[in-house]
């Protein structure tokens with residue numbers, strides 16, 4: 001069981017228009033309130049599509065909710081002629097706390113490299129938001145037994161030129177690609193193996209205290225029925241949840257660590 005405050009982040013991906021988003025965030029807030037959710041048991045974060053963020057902000061601010069929110073990606077550029085892009089300044093102005101970078105779907109469909117992930121993470125930190133740096137191996141790498149070295153190379157790339165003070169503000173999400181959206185959750189042992197190796201690497205790159213303070217999430221088919229056993233592991237500090245975060249009751253139950 002982690003000694004850090006667990007973080008449960010709902011990655012809505014390309015789901016929910018802004019009206020559906022208002023509905024979902026209200027339902028989530030009500031369920032958490034009904035169960036007297038203690039935000040010290042788990043911090044709750046939602047990561048809606050860009051077009052929903054303003055609506056989510058309005059509900060959260062208007063009702064003074066403790067749910068935090070952020071975005072699923074951001075540009076590595078500050079501003080200018082980058083058609084279709086969204087800057088960190090725009091997200092920070094909307095009150096975003098978190099931004100995921102290097103999600104496997106961005107790496108796969110948009111050819112995002114470790115260098116780009118690093119550039120985006122540094123922009124997010126410079127804007128005083130928290131990057132959730134995603135890493136994870138595909139099935140071929142897992143079958144060859146190379147998951148640890150593969151993920152650690154991603155971590156080294158993502159943290160290049162990030163200072164110790166900034167690293168301490170980052171969150172890492174380990175998401176084995178073969179477990180994303182497939183219903184095939186990694187065993188708690190699989191998750192712990194890589195999450196603990198990530199922490200050892202962070203201690204090497206920075207120091208033990210920095211690594212011990214950072215939160216490392218697991219992602220990939222997390223549900224209310226499997227979150228408790230994953231959270232038993234010493235180096236699993238929360239979850240990045242895709243599909244199950246689109247159902248308010250289910251996600252709220254995940255935030256209660258399955259209870």
Ligand code: PGA
Nearest residue numbers: 180181220221241242243
């Ligand atoms: P999933 O997605 O929970 O639907 O497997 C996780 C993610 O991609 O962040």
